[in-house]
Amino acid sequence: GEDVEQSLFLSVREGDSSVINCTYTDSSSTYLYWYKQEPGAGLQLLTYIFSNMDMKQDQRLTVLLNKKDKHLSLRIADTQTGDSAIYFCAESTMGSARQLTFGSGTQLTVLP
Amino acid sequence: TAGITQAPTSQILAAGRSMTLRCTQDMRHNAMYWYRQDLGLGLRLIHYSNTAGTTGKGEVPDGYSVSRANTDDFPLTLASAVPSQTSVYFCASSVDSTSNTEAFFGQGTRLTVV
Numbered sequence: 001g002e003d004v005e006q007s008l009f010l011s012v013r014e015g016d017s018s019v020i021n022c023t024y025t026d027s028s029s030t031y032l033y034w035y036k037q038e039p040g041a042g043l044q045l046l047t048y049i050f051s052n053m054d055m056k057q058d059q060r061l062t063v064l065l066n067k068k069d070k071h072l073s074l075r076i077a078d079t080q081t082g083d084s085a086i087y088f089c090a091e092s093t094m095g096s097a098r099q100l101t102f103g104s105g106t107q108l109t110v111l112p
Numbered sequence: 113t114a115g116i117t118q119a120p121t122s123q124i125l126a127a128g129r130s131m132t133l134r135c136t137q138d139m140r141h142n143a144m145y146w147y148r149q150d151l152g153l154g155l156r157l158i159h160y161s162n163t164a165g166t167t168g169k170g171e172v173p174d175g176y177s178v179s180r181a182n183t184d185d186f187p188l189t190l191a192s193a194v195p196s197q198t199s200v201y202f203c204a205s206s207v208d209s210t211s212n213t214e215a216f217f218g219q220g221t222r223l224t225v226v
Contacts (some may be wrong), residue, residue: 008152031212042116042202042217043155088154097143097215098162098170099207102154 004103006089012111018076020091020106025070029091032065034074036087037105046074046087076108084110114138116167118203118218125193125225128225133142133221141216143209148199150180152170155202161186162209177217193225 003025011042012018024032030051035043043104049056049072056063064076076083116137125131137144142163146157147170159172161180173198175190189191190197201221207213 004154040219042219043215044217045214048212077125092212094210095214096147096210097204098160098168098205098209100155100157100215102156104152104154 004089004091004101006087006103006106008104009107011043011078011111013048014079014081015110016079018049018074018079018083018108018110020074020076020089020108022072022088022103023070024091024101024103026093026101027070028093029070030094031092032063032072032076033090033100034061034072035064035088035090035102037088039085041082043088044093047089079108079110080112081110084108116203116205116218118201118214118221120221121219122179122222123224125190125223127194127225128192131190131193131223133190133201133203133223135186135188135218136184137186137203137205137216138184139205139216140183141207142183143203143206144180145204145206145215146176146186147202147204148172149202150199158188160209163216179221193226197223198225199223 033048034046060077086105146158159178203218206215
């Protein structure tokens, strides 16, 4: 079946850029998502990218997609302490929330 | 706007007991979902409902049941809890289940089965 993998932890200094990486196995993935989970809260959709795109930028967030290598990354510029959270990569073949496959999540810690 | 609300926030439950996790949304979304979140495994879909009156099994449905009597409510029941059901449970909803619409998540219910 489908598999989405992420590293579990990432630490960065405040003001630096963070890059969170994700790999997936399903070549028919159509939509790829990044969700943010703050402590004690549910998941919040940050951004998504359609599989025919290479890059998507939204303010401090840049998503890069290498479809050949099935590699997705989320770059957060000028990382702030408020960015500390768990970031989940997810994929869906049909763009349906019912068919989301999540990675294990990456715990981002921003150090002062 | 409340969005999607889960209750209780946390619960300690004796093995063998039953429990219902509540989920209510006020966005008039057709589709609702239950996930469990376990360390190192991400979120896994337990059950879903495409619309009121219908439900379906997700990736890990065993030991759980759901009902969808109306649009707003989607309770998850554990008939006889076991320790492996210790997890954080998230309810989510989306406008529908067939297109690229955002899923909105509740704040989660932390369940410990002892």
